[in-house]
Amino acid sequence: MLFSPGEFMLKRVHFGPSWLPFALVAPQIFITLVFFMWPAGQAIFQSFLIEDAFGLSTEFVWLDNFKDLWNDQHYIDTFSRTAFFSLMVAFFSLSIALILAGMADRVVKFATAYRTMLIWPYAVAPVLAGALWVFMFDPTLGIVAYTLDMFGYDWNHKLNGGEAMALVIMAATWKQISYNFLFFLAAMQSIPKSLIEASAIDGAGPARRFWTIIFPLITPTTFFLLVVNIVYAFFETFGIIHAVTEGGPAGSTTILVYKVYNDGFIGLDLGGSASQSVILMAIVIFITIIQFRYIEKKVDY
Amino acid sequence: MAGVNIQNIKKSYGSVEVLHGINVDIKDGEFIVIVGASGCGKSTLLRMVAGLEQITEGDISIGGRIVNEVEPKDRDIAMVFQNYALYPHMSVYQNMAYGLKLMNLSKDEIEARVAKAADMLQIGDYLKRRPRELSGGQRQRVAMGRAIVREPSVFLFDEPLSNLDAKLRVTMRLEIRALQRRLDVTSLYVTHDQVEAMTLADRLIVLNDGYAEQIDTPLNIYEKPASEFVAGFIGSPPMNFFTGTISGNGKQLELDTGSIMQIGDYPVENSHGRNVRIGVRAEKFAPCNKDEAELVLNVAAVETLGSETLAHGFADNTDSNDFNNSIVVKLAGDARPVVGEVLPVRVMPDGLHLFDMENGKRI
Numbered sequence: 326m327l328f329s330p331g332e333f334m335l336k337r338v339h340f341g342p343s344w345l346p347f348a349l350v351a352p353q354i355f356i357t358l359v360f361f362m363w364p365a366g367q368a369i370f371q372s373f374l375i376e377d378a379f380g381l382s383t384e385f386v387w388l389d390n391f392k393d394l395w396n397d398q399h400y401i402d403t404f405s406r407t408a409f410f411s412l413m414v415a416f417f418s419l420s421i422a423l424i425l426a427g428m429a430d431r432v433v434k435f436a437t438a439y440r441t442m443l444i445w446p447y448a449v450a451p452v453l454a455g456a457l458w459v460f461m462f463d464p465t466l467g468i469v470a471y472t473l474d475m476f477g478y479d480w481n482h483k484l485n486g487g488e489a490m491a492l493v494i495m496a497a498t499w500k501q502i503s504y505n506f507l508f509f510l511a512a513m514q515s516i517p518k519s520l521i522e523a524s525a526i527d528g529a530g531p532a533r534r535f536w537t538i539i540f541p542l543i544t545p546t547t548f549f550l551l552v553v554n555i556v557y558a559f560f561e562t563f564g565i566i567h568a569v570t571e572g573g574p575a576g577s578t579t580i581l582v583y584k585v586y587n588d589g590f591i592g593l594d595l596g597g598s599a600s601q602s603v604i605l606m607a608i609v610i611f612i613t614i615i616q617f618r619y620i621e622k623k624v625d626y
Numbered sequence: 627m628a629g630v631n632i633q634n635i636k637k638s639y640g641s642v643e644v645l646h647g648i649n650v651d652i653k654d655g656e657f658i659v660i661v662g663a664s665g666c667g668k669s670t671l672l673r674m675v676a677g678l679e680q681i682t683e684g685d686i687s688i689g690g691r692i693v694n695e696v697e698p699k700d701r702d703i704a705m706v707f708q709n710y711a712l713y714p715h716m717s718v719y720q721n722m723a724y725g726l727k728l729m730n731l732s733k734d735e736i737e738a739r740v741a742k743a744a745d746m747l748q749i750g751d752y753l754k755r756r757p758r759e760l761s762g763g764q765r766q767r768v769a770m771g772r773a774i775v776r777e778p779s780v781f782l783f784d785e786p787l788s789n790l791d792a793k794l795r796v797t798m799r800l801e802i803r804a805l806q807r808r809l810d811v812t813s814l815y816v817t818h819d820q821v822e823a824m825t826l827a828d829r830l831i832v833l834n835d836g837y838a839e840q841i842d843t844p845l846n847i848y849e850k851p852a853s854e855f856v857a858g859f860i861g862s863p864p865m866n867f868f869t870g871t872i873s874g875n876g877k878q879l880e881l882d883t884g885s886i887m888q889i890g891d892y893p894v895e896n897s898h899g900r901n902v903r904i905g906v907r908a909e910k911f912a913p914c915n916k917d918e919a920e921l922v923l924n925v926a927a928v929e930t931l932g933s934e935t936l937a938h939g940f941a942d943n944t945d946s947n948d949f950n951n952s953i954v955v956k957l958a959g960d961a962r963p964v965v966g967e968v969l970p971v972r973v974m975p976d977g978l979h980l981f982d983m984e985n986g987k988r989i
């Protein structure tokens with residue numbers, strides 16, 4: 326028998342029906358329903374409709390919006406541009422944060438001050454971060470553009486698509502480094518000091534200790550951050566792009582989220598925009614499933 | 627193979643000095659145990675030999691070479707940590723081979739060394755496992771293996787057995803000692819467990835608050851403790867202490883509780899009237915008749931251990947609620963004292979230890 330009758334009674338008494346748990350989760354459920362589920366449902370519904378530009382007539386077209394996207398070369402280009410942008414942002418923000426955390430882990434004096442300073446960028450709003458970078462790189466006023474000019478390089482991200490892409494990648498990377506830094510540093514500091522000492526006695530110098538001991542041991546954190554960074558680059562960089570390039574020049578920095586906004590609010594193609602956001606939703610769900618199913622299980626020692 | 631010379635070693639963290647000048651010359655192949663209470667500086671001393679801690683003052687030499695500024699990897703040492711410090715993402719084999727690869731040994735040489743050590747430690751069956759798939763005792767062996775394969779001149783152990791259960795601790799203790807004899811490698815071993823210290827050491831360093839109170843063989847330390855601290859720290863049950871005065875022209879001790887003890891041929895000259903601390907080990911009391919008793923115990927607790935029986939009691943005129951001033955007497959295993967009984971005892975001829983009242987040094 327699994328439980329004695331007495332035990333069973335006890336469980337019944339403790340976990341019997343009560344209004345309290347429902348009351349406690351109700352606000353959360355309410356917020357989720359109103360601000361997440363309802364808009365998501367609306368988006369899915371909208372993605373099956375075609376509306377004329379003046380909003381006078383709507384027509385239910387099933388999957389036509391998605392078919393149009395599939396055949397739209399602009400959309401396919403945006404997809405690969407987004408992938409490129411996200412991978413670059415994730416790669417640079419992770420590598421730079423890793424180097425900084427590796428150094429901070431070894432710093433003893435003024436460690437707190439050093440760390441606090443590295444955390445500041447995270448507190449800056451995306452649009453402000455964007456404005457800051459625009460200001461530094463402004464072709465006529467910016468200090469960096471001016472410096473580059475002295476070396477004979479003519480920087481103009483307002484005309485040159487590649488330079489515009491480089492600039493938004495820099496701004497988005499800069500903003501995310503602090504976050505990654507915090508996680509990397511915490512992970513490194515949770516490694517027992519004696520492991521590092523043992524490898525020092527075994528004959529490993531600082532660089533080898535980092536690559537053979539520290540880096541493998543923080544793999545779970547690295548995977549977690551990789552997912553977080555890709556999601557960040559996909560969705561949360563809207564503010565930066567809006568402030569720095571507005572998706573230009575000639576769409577060369579228009580990533581998927583920005584295209585949703587552009588097609589929906591500027592181009593007033595509500596159906597097409599909605600179906601794009603449905604695709605984005607699917608991507609998030611997919612990434613999240615990968616994270617839960619694969620990564621969280623695989624990496625533990 | 628190399629000896630270790632530690633000369634006037636001091637260590638400060640900021641303005642706090644935690645080691646106050648340690649001197650010891652360790653011979654090649656000697657097994658030295660550093661013993662002392664928690665926080666007295668044992669690990670700090672060991673870690674300075676390993677090169678994991680800066681030396682504030684003094685010199686450490688290994689094999690005749692001063693190593694103060696030498697990197698840990700170039701000191702020709704190996705260390706076993708209290709938490710074993712095995713690399714969790716590597717197999718047992720990789721853990722042992724890690725340092726050998728960094729020595730640029732050939733693959734064959736590495737395999738041969740690991741196989742030999744694994745055989746010695748009986749861990750050959752686990753070479754493919756990760757550390758987390760091993761029991762505490764097996765991890766301990768792997769940590770030892772990782773030290774052995776390096777074939778160092780000096781082994782350093784920092785409380786390597788303190789995470790094991792009591793039974794395993796005894797087995798591993800014997801194994802470590804046998805292994806060290808076989809390999810004949812100079813060893814420094816840190817522990818807070820005085821039984822471990824006594825059984826392992828060729829020589830003991832008893833550390834108290836950053837001072838080396840006594841450096842000698844276990845038996846000498848047991849029989850002639852250099853200070854009251856050492857006398858109280860080494861030996862189980864701990865030594866009994868009394869306060870008293872030398873009287874009768876150096877022939878007698880008058881305890882504060884009123885009892886009189888005979889000094890016998892203990893060398894105290896011209897000391898009439900001197901206040902002293904008196905130490906007597908539990909096994910140096912012999913039960914006797916009431917009229918020849920030097921001390922009369924009112925038995926308050928009895929511990930029957932089988933091979934021996936410990937009677938705890940209080941002399942007349944002492945607070946019989948505070949077991950801090952209780953006196954313990956070791957009796958034969960079949961002795962059956964009862965609580966409330968009166969137990970007259972006298973000190974055996976060689977049972978006395980006298981210490982200076984002020985500095986605790988042996989008289």
Ligand SMILES: Nc1ncnc2c1ncn2[C@@H]1O[C@H](COP(=O)(O)OP(=O)(O)O)[C@@H](O)[C@H]1O
Pocket residue numbers: 639644662663664665666667668669670671
């Ligand atoms: N990194 C450190 N900073 C400051 N004080 C320390 C440090 N390491 C050890 N100490 C102090 O030095 C003393 C000796 O420590 P330790 O050698 O670890 O003692 P133990 O004998 O228990 O091994 C302790 O009082 C401890 O608080």
Ligand SMILES: [Mg+2]
Pocket residue numbers: 668669670
């Ligand atoms: Mg210690």
